[in-house]
Amino acid sequence: MNRSLLTRLGLYAAIAAPSMLLVATDQPFLIQVAIGTLISAILALAWDILSRTGQVSLGHAAFFGIGGYGSALLTPVLGPVLGWAAGILLCGLVAVLLGAVTLRLRRLYFTIATLSFSLSIQVLILVTPGLTGGSTGIMPPVIAGGSPPLQLLFVTGCLVVAAGVSDVFLGRRFRPAFFMIRNNPELAAASGVPVTRLKILAFAVSGMVAGLAGSCYCGLYGYVIPDDVFTTNWNVLPLAVTVLGGMDTTLGPIVGAVVLRLLEELARQAVGGVGYQVVYGAVIILFIVGLPEGLAGLGRVVLRRFRPPGEGTRIKARLAS
Amino acid sequence: MTTAVIQAVLLALSMAALYAAVAAGLTLTVGVTRIINFAHGEFVMLGAFLTYWLYTRFGLSPWFGMAASGVALAILSAAVYRGFLARVLKQDEHNQLLATLGLSILILNLAIIAWSPDPRVMQAPPLLPTLNLGGVTVPGNNIAVALVGLILFVAMYAIRNYTRYGTQMRFASDDPTLAAHAGINVDRVFELSFVIGGAAAGVSGGLVALVLYVQPTIGVDLVIRAFAIIALGGLGNIPGALIGSAILALTEGLTSTFVPQGGSWGFGIAFVILLLVLVVRPSGLFGKQAHP
Numbered sequence: 001m002n003r004s005l006l007t008r009l010g011l012y013a014a015i016a017a018p019s020m021l022l023v024a025t026d027q028p029f030l031i032q033v034a035i036g037t038l039i040s041a042i043l044a045l046a047w048d049i050l051s052r053t054g055q056v057s058l059g060h061a062a063f064f065g066i067g068g069y070g071s072a073l074l075t076p077v078l079g080p081v082l083g084w085a086a087g088i089l090l091c092g093l094v095a096v097l098l099g100a101v102t103l104r105l106r107r108l109y110f111t112i113a114t115l116s117f118s119l120s121i122q123v124l125i126l127v128t129p130g131l132t133g134g135s136t137g138i139m140p141p142v143i144a145g146g147s148p149p150l151q152l153l154f155v156t157g158c159l160v161v162a163a164g165v166s167d168v169f170l171g172r173r174f175r176p177a178f179f180m181i182r183n184n185p186e187l188a189a190a191s192g193v194p195v196t197r198l199k200i201l202a203f204a205v206s207g208m209v210a211g212l213a214g215s216c217y218c219g220l221y222g223y224v225i226p227d228d229v230f231t232t233n234w235n236v237l238p239l240a241v242t243v244l245g246g247m248d249t250t251l252g253p254i255v256g257a258v259v260l261r262l263l264e265e266l267a268r269q270a271v272g273g274v275g276y277q278v279v280y281g282a283v284i285i286l287f288i289v290g291l292p293e294g295l296a297g298l299g300r301v302v303l304r305r306f307r308p309p310g311e312g313t314r315i316k317a318r319l320a321s
Numbered sequence: 322m323t324t325a326v327i328q329a330v331l332l333a334l335s336m337a338a339l340y341a342a343v344a345a346g347l348t349l350t351v352g353v354t355r356i357i358n359f360a361h362g363e364f365v366m367l368g369a370f371l372t373y374w375l376y377t378r379f380g381l382s383p384w385f386g387m388a389a390s391g392v393a394l395a396i397l398s399a400a401v402y403r404g405f406l407a408r409v410l411k412q413d414e415h416n417q418l419l420a421t422l423g424l425s426i427l428i429l430n431l432a433i434i435a436w437s438p439d440p441r442v443m444q445a446p447p448l449l450p451t452l453n454l455g456g457v458t459v460p461g462n463n464i465a466v467a468l469v470g471l472i473l474f475v476a477m478y479a480i481r482n483y484t485r486y487g488t489q490m491r492f493a494s495d496d497p498t499l500a501a502h503a504g505i506n507v508d509r510v511f512e513l514s515f516v517i518g519g520a521a522a523g524v525s526g527g528l529v530a531l532v533l534y535v536q537p538t539i540g541v542d543l544v545i546r547a548f549a550i551i552a553l554g555g556l557g558n559i560p561g562a563l564i565g566s567a568i569l570a571l572t573e574g575l576t577s578t579f580v581p582q583g584g585s586w587g588f589g590i591a592f593v594i595l596l597l598v599l600v601v602r603p604s605g606l607f608g609k610q611a612h613p
Contacts, residue, residue: 112549
């Protein structure tokens with residue numbers, strides 16, 4: 001227990017270290033890129049937490065946007081700390097409602113319903129200009145006085161929180177139940193796993209973490225329109241990042257976000273314009289064909305090759321002989 | 322007032338036929354392979370561009386354009402299926418989803434680079450004469466769309482229910498393992514359903530060019546509606562998709578006509594209706610409940 005806690009703290013330090021280094025070097029462009037990357041990593045972690053219960057969402061832009069809009073609109077009323085807390089709690093509440101609505105939906109129906117939900121929320125923003133500014137957008141208070149290095153530190157802190165939350169749900173207490181729900185919900189229910197409660201819990205937590213990512217994003221420049229946060233891109237990105245990095249891990253989505261952004265920036269330098277979007281699509285296809293289990297899957301294969309045979313393989317070898 | 326209502330309803334119904342045409346091929350493919358194919362929208366877009374180029378460059382009739390698009394997209398679908406989708410079919414659901422999303426992003430942005438994101442209008446002379454019913458007029462192209470949309474739908478229904486391949490498709494989708502044991506070449510059946518879906522996408526692309534504008538992003542707008550439609554009707558249920566299209570097009574059309582500024586968000590109402598329907602019937606209006 002103690003050792004795993006130490007490993008985890010080491011992991012969080014390893015996540016935070018590159019950000020510290022960037023802040024120290026004071027490269028404005030790299031800092032902006034890093035902020036964007038970390039925000040997509042937080043969103044991807046949120047998506048992954050939900051997917052561990054077998055719920056493949058294509059509507060996380062909704063929580064991303066609600067979190068951003070919520071904290072932006074509530075901060076002037078409640079102050080920064082309570083405003084963010086309220087905005088993120090609002091996401092949790094909406095997620096619980098959506099979770100209850102989609103509870104009985106299987107596979108494709110679930111995915112289509114979440115996509116429809118995110119589109120409906122975008123419309124809701126457009127038809128309530130009095131409250132949400134409609135299509136003209138809002139001007140959220142900026143994080144850290146608009147200083148990019150401080151913003152990077154703040155977003156890094158948020159990522160470490162998200163990683164901690166993700167690890168809680170990969171821990172002894174939730175992991176077996178979550179994966180059992182994903183693989184065989186009927187068996188899970190029959191074995192006494194509170195399927196409904198855990199699915200909705202996963203939804204609430206996932207929604208709140210996505211809301212945290214959205215709050216960070218909206219607080220960067222002090223100006224946000226609905227098309228910035230409710231676009232399909234934010235629905236697809238967490239799925240792409242998580243699958244590329246590796247599902248059911250904390251490190252996978254983070255590494256996935258970094259690698260995807262790196263490829264994207266390289267493509268932007270090389271081809272420019274919308275060309276990088278072509279590379280984005282091509283990278284997704286190549287990864288799925290070549291590395292269906294993502295970078296984490298590749299890592300596992302490499303580790304297995306270089307590690308001396310552990311307990312499991314030795315037992316297997318003994319059984320085989 | 323009543324004339325305006327009838328006019329709006331008729332226009333909405335012709336949109337319904339267009340949506341139905343897009344959804345027809347999709348629901349056939351989804352019903353058999355259980356893959357949400359996001360690239361279906363881009364196939365429709367490619368069909369629209371092909372019809373448009375054939376008309377503006379070579380003066381070929383849109384009737385010919387539709388047929389040519391159907392053939393071209395059937396070939397492209399076969400290439401896509403053999404190239405990588407067959408491999409993806411054996412992977413998890415999220416990988417399948419992301420694979421078709423990646424394909425959609427790839428085709429969409431290639432089209433933007435090649436043809437610019439600007440919308441174009443085909444401006445072909447109407448394929449059929451304008452219908453005039455006591456003050457209510459329906460443009461000939463809308464009638465053509467309704468006609469072809471319905472033909473496409475009947476064709477999908479007939480293929481699925483009254484042909485040997487259709488029987489194999491239904492069997493293979495219910496239980497691929499058992500179907501394989503029964504001597505059905507499941508991979509081939511899946512490919513065939515994908516190719517037929519692609520052909521339908523190409524033809525419906527021609528319809529898009531007739532009554533809407535031709536633009537790279539048109540596919541995304543249409544495919545999202547098509548997903549709502551097939552979920553409304555029940556995945557794989559072809560008549561259900563027809564009713565789903567009518568529900569979606571009517572709510573969208575009537576909202577944008579009769580609600581101030583409803584044009585930009587009419588489709589949102591349709592998605593709310595979809596969510597409400599799924600709460601009551603988790604497998605759509607006509608889907609088999611408790612899908613695998």
